[in-house]
Structure formats: C-alpha cells, structure tokens
Amino acid sequence: MEVKKIMAALEAKHPGEKEYLQAVHEVLESIEEVYNQHPEFEKAKIVERIVEPDRIFTFRVTWIDDQGQVQTNLGYRVQFNSAIGPYKGGLRFHKAVNPSMLKFLGFEQTFKNALTTLPMGGGKGGSDFDPVGKSDSEIMRFCQAFMLELWHNIGPDQDVPAGDVGVGGREIGYMFGMYTKLARQYNTGVLTGKGATWGGSILRPEATGYGALYFAEHMLAKAGKDLKGKTIAVSGFGNVAWGASQKAKELGAKVIAISGPDGVCHVADGLTDEMIDYMLEMRASNRNKVEDMATKFPGKAVFTAGKKAWSIKCDIALPCAFQNELNGDDAKELLANGTWCVAEVSNMGCTPEAIKAFQDAGILFAPGKAVNAGGVATSGLEMTQNAMHLGWAGEEVDQKLHFIMESIHNACVKYGTQPNGKVDYVKGANIAGFMKVAQAMLEQGVI
Ligand code: GLU
Numbered sequence: 001m002e003v004k005k006i007m008a009a010l011e012a013k014h015p016g017e018k019e020y021l022q023a024v025h026e027v028l029e030s031i032e033e034v035y036n037q038h039p040e041f042e043k044a045k046i047v048e049r050i051v052e053p054d055r056i057f058t059f060r061v062t063w064i065d066d067q068g069q070v071q072t073n074l075g076y077r078v079q080f081n082s083a084i085g086p087y088k089g090g091l092r093f094h095k096a097v098n099p100s101m102l103k104f105l106g107f108e109q110t111f112k113n114a115l116t117t118l119p120m121g122g123g124k125g126g127s128d129f130d131p132v133g134k135s136d137s138e139i140m141r142f143c144q145a146f147m148l149e150l151w152h153n154i155g156p157d158q159d160v161p162a163g164d165v166g167v168g169g170r171e172i173g174y175m176f177g178m179y180t181k182l183a184r185q186y187n188t189g190v191l192t193g194k195g196a197t198w199g200g201s202i203l204r205p206e207a208t209g210y211g212a213l214y215f216a217e218h219m220l221a222k223a224g225k226d227l228k229g230k231t232i233a234v235s236g237f238g239n240v241a242w243g244a245s246q247k248a249k250e251l252g253a254k255v256i257a258i259s260g261p262d263g264v265c266h267v268a269d270g271l272t273d274e275m276i277d278y279m280l281e282m283r284a285s286n287r288n289k290v291e292d293m294a295t296k297f298p299g300k301a302v303f304t305a306g307k308k309a310w311s312i313k314c315d316i317a318l319p320c321a322f323q324n325e326l327n328g329d330d331a332k333e334l335l336a337n338g339t340w341c342v343a344e345v346s347n348m349g350c351t352p353e354a355i356k357a358f359q360d361a362g363i364l365f366a367p368g369k370a371v372n373a374g375g376v377a378t379s380g381l382e383m384t385q386n387a388m389h390l391g392w393a394g395e396e397v398d399q400k401l402h403f404i405m406e407s408i409h410n411a412c413v414k415y416g417t418q419p420n421g422k423v424d425y426v427k428g429a430n431i432a433g434f435m436k437v438a439q440a441m442l443e444q445g446v447i
Contacts, residue, residue: 001035001047003028010051017100019323023107023348024051030430034415038438044446046438053080053106054087056099059149061127063141075146077125079159080106083440086157087123088113088376088383090164093142093171095130102126104323105164108347109376111433112369115408118380123159125150131166132288139286143174151182156189156386162379163193165322168239168283169205189386192379201382202394203401204375209243210398211374211405212318212345213251218409219366220341222423231270233257233314236321237279237290240345240372244318245276253316259309260290265301266312267293275301313337319349328353335361344368355426366425369433370408377404 007025035041061075079087089109102124110122129142154161163172172193179190194200220226230253234241237258245255254270275297282292294303310317310330317339319326331354341364344350349368358365381400385391416428
C-alpha cells in the first residue's frame with residue numbers, strides 16, 4: 001500500500017470531502033508500515049474496502065416550526081462497516097452536517113468501536129438541522145420527522161444510533177417514542193442513550209467524560225504523573241464537557257476554563273459542583289452561549305468574547321466540542337503556556353498541524369478514538385443489558401468502563417510504543433483498531 005496513491009484516488013473520487021479525507025489520511029499514515037508486513041491484507045484489498053462506507057442513506061426531513069412554517073432539512077445515516085458487529089454510532093444535529101462530516105465520523109467510529117473490546121461495527125448519522133434557538137416542541141417535531149424516515153434501516157442487530165453533538169437524552173427520547181409507534185414493537189436495543197427508566201444504562205450520560213478521565217489517568221501514570229492539583233482547560237459545555245469536568249474535579253484536578261462559540265469563561269478557582277450542574281441547563285436552553293455561566297456566577301467565572309479555552313494557561317487541555325477545534329496556532333499558544341498533556345475528547349478535535357506540534361514538542365497527546373471511546377463502550381453495555389432484559393447497578397457499569405478504558409490504554413501501549421520507550425498514542429490506537437477490523441474482513445471473505 002502506498003498512502004499517497006490511495007489518497008490521490010480518494011481525493012479524485014470524493015473531491016472536497018475535507019474532514020473525511022483528513023481522517024482517512026491520519027489512519028493510513030499510522031498503519032502503512034504494519035499493513036505492508038501483511039501481504040494477505042494487500043491481496044484482499046482491505047485498505048481500498050475499509051475506507052469506503054458499506055452504504056449511505058440520504059433522506060428529506062420535513063417538519064413544521066412554531067410559526068406554522070414548513071421546514072426542510074437533510075437527514076443521513078452512514079453505515080460504515082459491520083465486520084465485527086452491527087453498525088453503531090451517534091446522530092449529530094448541527095447546521096454544518098454534510099456527507100463528508102458523517103463519513104469521517106463513521107470511519108473513526110469503526111476503529112474506536114473496535115478498540116472498546118465489544119462487538120460493534122461503525123456507523124454515524126444526523127442532519128443539518130440547527131438546534132440553536134429551537135423550542136422544545138420544535139425539537140420534538142423534528143426528531144419525530146427524522147425517525148419517520150430512518151426507522152426502517154435500524155434495529156438492535158442491524159444498526160443502533162445514539163447521541164452526538166446536538167443529540168442527547170431528550171432527542172433520543174423523542175426518536176425512541178416515534179420508533180416504537182412506527183415499529184409496533186418495544187425494541188429497547190434500537191437506540192442507546194435512553195432514559196434510565198426505559199432501558200437506558202446508568203452512567204451512559206456521564207460515560208464519555210468519565211472514560212476520558214480514566215484514560216488520562218492511565219496515560220499520566222505511565223508517564224509518572226497524576227491528576228491531583230493539575231489545571232485543566234475544557235472546550236464546550238455539552239454532555240461530554242460536563243462528564244469530563246465532573247470526573248476531573250472528583251479526581252482532584254481543577255477545571256479552570258470552559259468555552260463556547262461566543263468565547264471563554266476563565267474560572268480561576270476551578271468549576272464548582274453547582275457550576276458543573278449548570279452546564280446541563282446551558283445545554284438544554286439551546287442558546288449555545290458560554291457567557292451564561294459568567295452571568296449566573298458573576299465574579300467566579302470571567303467571560304472573554306472571541307477567545308478559545310486554549311488561551312488560558314493550563315497543564316492539561318481537553319477539547320470536548322467539535323472537530324478541528326484546536327489548530328496549529330492554538331497548539332503554539334498552549335505549548336508557550338506550558339501545557340504538557342492534550343487528550344482529545346471530541347472526535348478529531350485537533351488539526352494535523354496541532355498534533356504535529358504536540359508530537360514534536362514531546363508532550364503527551366492521545367487521539368479521540370481512544371480517549372472518548374468510553375461513551376460508545378457504555379452504549380455497548382446498554383445494548384448488552386437490553387438484550388438480557390435487565391439493568392446493572394451504577395457500580396457494575398463503572399467497573400466495566402474502567403476495565404475497557406484500561407484495555408484501550410494497554411492496546412495503545414502495545415501497538416504504539418516507540419524505540420525510545422515513549423508511546424505514540426495516535427499510532428497505537430489506529431493500528432490496534434485497524435488490525436481487528438481488517439482481520440475480521442479478511443476472515444469473512446470478499447463481500
Ligand atoms: N457519538 C458518540 C461517539 O462519537 C457515541 C456513539 C454511541 O454511543 O453510539 O462515539
């Protein structure tokens with residue numbers, strides 16, 4: 001395999017699909033050497049097959065807003081790869097959603113899910129519906145219209161969507177209600193991230209953030225460090241940032257910055273439990289403004305418009321919001337301020353320039369598909385509980401999440417340890433995930 005040749009062919013076939021091409025390039029670069037030691041992969045054209053989704057559904061979603069106006073959005077489901085299990089991955093509702101974004105996310109999901117140790121293939125979906133400023137009734141009507149189209153193509157052993165940016169417990173509830181009405185079956189395992197009283201797993205809402213901090217604990221321990229007393233900058237204030245802030249505080253670190261599209265809040269004394277709880281209200285309000293934190297807690301949170309979390313001096317940076325939210329200039333600023341660890345909690349949160357800057361500087365860096373896998377892993381645990389028609393206690397789920405994050409860290413160490421003894425977590429995660437999916441594809445023949 002030659003990365004350049006494959007990328008050139010893909011660029012010609014999918015022009016302008018920026019995020020998708022970026023995600024594929026990162027994985028292929030990491031696996032090139034190992035792949036070329038496996039002529040059986042080359043013979044079965046595994047790389048050429050693994051970079052293309054199995055199929056993509058595109059559909060129109062029509063709904064009526066609070067003013068009685070007809071609105072039209074586009075809906076998608078990318079069923080990327082089902083070599084190791086049913087398609088699994090979230091739905092993203094965001095105005096910038098397009099096929100490139102969902103293909104990158106589905107591609108990443110395939111390897112992330114392989115890392116979790118659970119039998120889940122990769123999928124992703126969503127819509128260009130913009131939840132900002134929408135009322136609860138509008139959200140409900142949109143979710144119902146979206147499910148009206150999607151329901152035929154999903155199922156507990158077929159494809160299991162969940163949340164992502166713009167889709168949380170509320171949206172999953174509205175979609176599940178509509179699914180049940182259409183299917184005339186209580187298929188609990190058709191979606192994950194459900195409410196705790198109707199088949200949802202305890203700890204699923206917290207799992208992405210908690211898992212990220214468990215992973216960070218292992219990464220720091222391997223480097224002879226720990227979280228106690230360390231300062232952390234977090235981007236975003238959604239579900240992921242909320243869980244990460246909670247666990248960071250519990251483990252003795254101080255979250256001193258959170259950010260939003262409007263700017264950053266500097267919290268010199270660290271987020272309090274009350275402030276962390278308030279993040280949930282900020283998310284539910286659909287205002288998408290981090291300034292609300294400063295308004296609610298004057299004097300404690302200081303808002304600066306137009307600045308990112310990466311402008312605040314911190315030990316550890318946790319991007320928790322969106323792809324490419326931390327670029328080369330941000331990386332320079334962080335490094336100049338002495339940041340020594342960056343763990344991507346968002347999917348592809350750092351640009352290639354930023355990752356290169358961190359790696360050149362020799363600081364700790366781990367990619368989203370390893371760090372944030374606790375979310376989908378706990379979705380996998382929800383599927384297991386649903387299939388058994390029972391629910392585990394929080395301690396049991398947490399214990400399993402701990403075990404999974406430790407296994408992912410071990411896999412990164414196994415495949416990513418460099419001759420100098422340092423761990424390249426990007427390489428480690430990509431090779432470990434790839435090898436598992438590639439081997440399964442090989443064993444299942446050319447299909
Ligand atoms: N959207 C999350 C992710 O990026 C979770 C997906 C899921 O739980 O299926 O992994």
